Amino acid sequence: MRRLPEDYAIARSTQDEIPALIAIDLAAGALFADTGLLSADALTDHVPPEVFEQAIAGDDLIIARCPAQQPVGFALTSRRGGTLYLDQISVHPGHGRKGIGAVLVDRVIAEAKLRKLRCVTLSTFRDLAWNGPFYRRMGFREIARGKLADWMLELETVQAASLDISQRCFMKRKVGWL
Numbered sequence: 001m002r003r004l005p006e007d008y009a010i011a012r013s014t015q016d017e018i019p020a021l022i023a024i025d026l027a028a029g030a031l032f033a034d035t036g037l038l039s040a041d042a043l044t045d046h047v048p049p050e051v052f053e054q055a056i057a058g059d060d061l062i063i064a065r066c067p068a069q070q071p072v073g074f075a076l077t078s079r080r081g082g083t084l085y086l087d088q089i090s091v092h093p094g095h096g097r098k099g100i101g102a103v104l105v106d107r108v109i110a111e112a113k114l115r116k117l118r119c120v121t122l123s124t125f126r127d128l129a130w131n132g133p134f135y136r137r138m139g140f141r142e143i144a145r146g147k148l149a150d151w152m153l154e155l156e157t158v159q160a161a162s163l164d165i166s167q168r169c170f171m172k173r174k175v176g177w178l
Contacts, residue, residue: 002106005098007067010107012059013074018052020071021063028090037125042162047076047088062107064091064100075104077111081151083172084112086122101130105138112175119172123155126169140171 004010013021025046032038055061055076064073073091077084086108091100112120122140125131132142143152152170159165 002099002102004064004100004103008072008098008100009065009069010103011063011065013052013056013061013063013071015053015056017063017071018049021052021061021074022046022049024071024074024092025088025090027092027094031093031130035125035128037128037164037167039162045162051076062104062111064095064104066095073100073104075108077108079115079117080121080155081149082117083119083121084108084115084117084175086120101134102138105135109173109175117175119174121152121170121172123152123159123168123170125167127167132169132171135171135173138173140173143170143172 026044029038029043029046033043052061055078060077060079062075062077063071066072072095073089075089076087078087079085086105089101089104089108091104109120120140121143122135124135126142127133148156148170156165156168156170159168
């Protein structure tokens with residue numbers, strides 16, 4: 001398992017950290033501004049506070065904290081189709097390129113094992129360096145279009161309102177708990 005930079009920590013979030021998580025989401029989203037892959041509305045959108053509240057209550061939110069104990073990244077998950085779905089991972093650009101995202105993904109995989117789920121799934125931009133290629137290095141493999149579950153197709157329909165879904169794919173990584 002990968003390690004965080006010194007004095008960083010992985011933890012569960014608290015309700016009072018939601019404003020900081022929204023700020024992380026917006027800052028990380030700004031990285032997409034020059035890609036043309038998100039609509040203008042999507043670039044200013046963020047995870048709604050009530051989604052964070054539900055995720056905290058359901059143990060579906062893992063955060064990374066910097067040495068000052070402030071949140072600097074998060075992994076938001078949900079259970080979908082018998083998998084642990086990685087809804088979103090965001091790391092504040094000021095703390096990027098330190099391996100924090102990779103450690104968060106490792107923790108999501110560990111969480112899937114604890115929940116005795118067979119795999120972690122996600123949807124991402126296929127070719128964007130910090131998306132598809134990153135997840136491939138983490139052991140994820142693209143799911144062929146003909147093998148997408150109904151819930152994935154429904155999610156794709158929702159994403160089409162704000163994302164260029166022609167550039168996206170669903171991926172999965174098996175979790176070895178058996």
